[in-house]
Amino acid sequence: MPKASKPGFYAVARGRVPGVYSTWDECQQQVSGFLGNKHQKFPTLEQARAYLAQQGVNVAESSIASSSSTTSAPPPPSRRTHGSKPYEKPSTTNATPQDKPRGAKWAALTTEVIADESGWDVVYSDGACKGNGKVGSVAGIGVWWGANDPRNLAERCPGGQTNNRAELIAIVRVLETTPHTKKPLLIKTDSKYSISC
Secondary structure (H helix, E strand, C coil): CCCCCCCCEEEEEECCCCEEECCHHHHHHHHCCCCCCEEEEECCHHHHHHHHHHCCCCHHHCCEECHHHHHCCCCCCCHHHHCCCCCCEECEEECCHHHCHHHCCCCEEECCCCCCCCCCEEEEEEEEEECCCCCCCEEEEEEECCCCCCCCEEEECCCCCCHHHHHHHHHHHHHHHCCCCCCCEEEEECCHHHHHC
8 A cells, every 4th residue: 555645746857757746656656767856845836836947847838747647658668679768748739729720620739747648649759869960960760659559660860860850750750650530649759849849
């Protein structure tokens, strides 16, 4: 039986998914085994968010995670097995009526933590570049839908060999391999550049 913890808010500044968590168990899932993790407990949500802002974590992009947000999704694939790394900031798509220009069904980008991912198609994307910005750099991309999913891929980045390009091409590959369903798509990426595009 897990040890009961005192009420509070756990701010994770450096961990698998930075943000504010409402239990120690949720916080521990984000920081345990994460090299260079940084976290702290606070009595109020406002103090936890202020701490994250002070640590350079975009407070608007972090929110309180419930236990289902940390346990319903599969853990990020290991770098050795799938060529990707733990994801630091989730990205989601979410359509609202005001986001639909000219009557089209366009999805808006949001960076909030999704409490219940069971109704979503969840995919991880990543890009990397060895020697980024230098002559002879080599970039690759990875997309992970889940264990043994035929849509999983790891490949060399086409065209210019830069980290940002690899991150964006990985998301393009996600969109190319996304089935047409009524489920919303949850793309998890660690690329601040891609999220801000």
